Amino acid sequence: MTPLQRRQEILQEMNTLTCMERGKLCVQARGRGRGRPSFYKLQCWQHGQNHTRYVPAAEVAAVQEALAGHARFQALAEEFVEVTVNQTRRERATDAKKNSRKSKPSATGKPKPC
Secondary structure (H helix, E strand, O other), X not given: OOHHHHHHHHHHHHHHOOOOOOOEEEEEOOOXXXXXXXXXXXXXEEOOEEEEEEEXXXXXXXXXXXXXXXXXXXXXXXXXXXXXXXHXXXXXXXXXXXXXXXXXXXXXXXXXXX
C-alpha cells in the first residue's frame, strides 16, 4: 500500500467516528455505607482548566464509547502524521538526489565565454 493510499484510509476511518469525548471517566463511591450507589465523573482538561462533569449511570456506556472514539481518533491522527512525515522525507531525499546529478561548475570558477 502506498503512503497516499494509507493516508486516504486513515481519513476515511476518521470520518466514520461519529462520537467522541475527551477526558477520563472515574467511579466515585458515595459514603462508606453499603447499598449506596456509586456515581461517575468525567474529567478533562480544557482551556487551561480541569473540568468535571457528573455522569448518570445510564449514560456511562455511551460516554465510554465516546472516550474510545476519541482515543481511536488520536491514534489515527498520529499515524497520519507519521505517514505524511515519512512521505515528505522520501520526496526530499529523491529531490536531493536529482539535484546532485546536475553538472557542477568548473574548478577554475571562470565564466564560460558567450
